[in-house]
Amino acid sequence: MTDTISARLDNLITPLHRWRGLGGVGKYALYTRVSLQLIPVSVALGYLVAVINAVPTMDIAPWRMVVGSGYILLLLAFAIGVFELHPDLNTRERRPVGPVFRLGLIFTLLGFAGSLALQHPAFQPVERQAAAIVSVLSLFVLCFVYVPWLRYRWIIIIGLTATAGFLMGATIPDSYWWWIMPPLMTVTVRMSIWTVNVMKEVERSRELEASLRVTEERLRFAQELHDTLGQHLAAMSLKSELALALAKRGDDRLEGELRDLQKLTRVSMSQMREVVQGYRSINLATEVEGAKSLLNDARITLRIHGAVDQVPAPQRELAAWLVREATTNVLRHSDATHVDLDLSASEVRMTNDGVTTAMGRLSGLDALRQRAQAAGVSLRVACEGGQFTVRLIPEGDAV
Incomplete structure (x- = not known):
C-alpha cells in the first residue's frame, strides 16, 4: 500500500523533477497547467486567511466555519484535479478527466446554489455575508475551471452571473465586479488552452515533416530503381517467354535469345549496383x-x-x-x-x-x-x- 502511494506521488511530481527532460511543448503545457492551478489556490488561501482573521469578530457558529472551510478545500482539490488531468493541458496520456470533472462540477453547483439560498433575508446579516463570499468563490471556480470546456459557455456565464447578481444584490448592494469576473476568467482559460493546442499542432507538424522527408527519400530511391530497372525487367520477361516458346518448337533462334537475355541480366545488375552505390555513397x-x-x-x-x-x-x-x-x-x-x-x-x-x-x-x-x-x-x-x-x-x- 505504501509503495503504491509513493509511486502515485512520484508520478504526480515527476514532471517537476524532470523539467530539463521535457520537450518545448511539454514544458509550456506544464507551466500553463501549474499557473492555472495556482490561481484558485491563491484565491482559496486568501479566503481561508480572511476567515481565520475574522473569526474573533464574527458571530458565526464554529461548525459553520468548519463546513465552509472544508467546502473551499474540496473546491480547490477538484479544481487542481481537473487542470492536472485534462488532455488539453497535457502532452502525455493521463487518467480520464471525465469522472473528476463531472463530480467537481456537481459539487460546485450544489455549493453555489446552497450559498445563494443562505442569503435569504431570514438569516442573520453576518451569515448572509459569509454565504455571499462562498457564492463569489463558487462562481469564480465554475467560470474558471468548468465553464471553459462546456458547450454554450457564454450563455451559461450570462445565466450564472445574472443569477448571482440578482440574489446577492441585497447582501452586497454596492459590488458589481462579479459581472466582469466570470467572462474574464473564462477568456483567460480559453486563451491558455488555445495556445497549448497551437504548440501541439506545431510539434505534430514538425514530426510530420521529418517523417515526410524520410518517406520522400525512400520514394526517390524506389523511383530510381523503377526508372533504371523497370524497362529491362519487362524486356527480360518477354525474352524469357520467347525463349520458352522457341525451346518448345526447337527453333534455332533460341541461343540468340538466351544470349540477349543474359546480356540484359548483366546490364540490369550493373545498373542496380550503380543506383545502390550512388545511394550509399555520401559525403x-x-x-x-x-x-x-x-x-x-x-x-x-x-x-x-x-x-x-x-x-x-x-x-x-x-x-x-x-x-x-x-x-x-x-x-x-x-x-x-x-x-x-x-x-x-x-x-x-x-x-x-x-x-x-x-x-x-x-x-x-x-x-x-x-x-x-x-x-x-x-x-x-x-x-x-x-x-x-x-x-x-x-x-x-x-x-
Missing part, C-alpha cells in the same frame, strides 16, 4: 550541411565544433552515416532544442538534449554499428541526464 560535408538545414527547419539549433577536414579520410564516410542517422533519430524520436556535433581526429560525436523517455532499439544505429566494426571503429551510444550521445571512436582510442 560528410554534404551531410553536415543537410543536417543543419533539416534541424533548422525543425527549430533545433545545431552547434558544430571542429571541421570536416579534421576527421581522418578513411572514417569520413562512416561519420557521414552517423550524422545522417543521428539527425533522423533527433527528428523522429526526441524533443530536442539543441544538438552538438563534434568533429575531430579522435572521435565524431553527436549529442542532443531531447530525451524524454527511455530510448528503444534504433535499427539504423545497429546497422551503423556493424559497418563500424567492419572498419575497425567503435560506435558508442549513451543516454544520461536527458542527453543522448552517439560517438564514433577508432578502436585504438576507445575507452
Whole structure:
C-alpha cells in the first residue's frame, strides 16, 4: 500500500523533477497547467486567511466555519484535479478527466446554489455575508475551471452571473465586479488552452515533416530503381517467354535469345549496383550541411565544433552515416532544442538534449554499428541526464 502511494506521488511530481527532460511543448503545457492551478489556490488561501482573521469578530457558529472551510478545500482539490488531468493541458496520456470533472462540477453547483439560498433575508446579516463570499468563490471556480470546456459557455456565464447578481444584490448592494469576473476568467482559460493546442499542432507538424522527408527519400530511391530497372525487367520477361516458346518448337533462334537475355541480366545488375552505390555513397560535408538545414527547419539549433577536414579520410564516410542517422533519430524520436556535433581526429560525436523517455532499439544505429566494426571503429551510444550521445571512436582510442 505504501509503495503504491509513493509511486502515485512520484508520478504526480515527476514532471517537476524532470523539467530539463521535457520537450518545448511539454514544458509550456506544464507551466500553463501549474499557473492555472495556482490561481484558485491563491484565491482559496486568501479566503481561508480572511476567515481565520475574522473569526474573533464574527458571530458565526464554529461548525459553520468548519463546513465552509472544508467546502473551499474540496473546491480547490477538484479544481487542481481537473487542470492536472485534462488532455488539453497535457502532452502525455493521463487518467480520464471525465469522472473528476463531472463530480467537481456537481459539487460546485450544489455549493453555489446552497450559498445563494443562505442569503435569504431570514438569516442573520453576518451569515448572509459569509454565504455571499462562498457564492463569489463558487462562481469564480465554475467560470474558471468548468465553464471553459462546456458547450454554450457564454450563455451559461450570462445565466450564472445574472443569477448571482440578482440574489446577492441585497447582501452586497454596492459590488458589481462579479459581472466582469466570470467572462474574464473564462477568456483567460480559453486563451491558455488555445495556445497549448497551437504548440501541439506545431510539434505534430514538425514530426510530420521529418517523417515526410524520410518517406520522400525512400520514394526517390524506389523511383530510381523503377526508372533504371523497370524497362529491362519487362524486356527480360518477354525474352524469357520467347525463349520458352522457341525451346518448345526447337527453333534455332533460341541461343540468340538466351544470349540477349543474359546480356540484359548483366546490364540490369550493373545498373542496380550503380543506383545502390550512388545511394550509399555520401559525403560528410554534404551531410553536415543537410543536417543543419533539416534541424533548422525543425527549430533545433545545431552547434558544430571542429571541421570536416579534421576527421581522418578513411572514417569520413562512416561519420557521414552517423550524422545522417543521428539527425533522423533527433527528428523522429526526441524533443530536442539543441544538438552538438563534434568533429575531430579522435572521435565524431553527436549529442542532443531531447530525451524524454527511455530510448528503444534504433535499427539504423545497429546497422551503423556493424559497418563500424567492419572498419575497425567503435560506435558508442549513451543516454544520461536527458542527453543522448552517439560517438564514433577508432578502436585504438576507445575507452
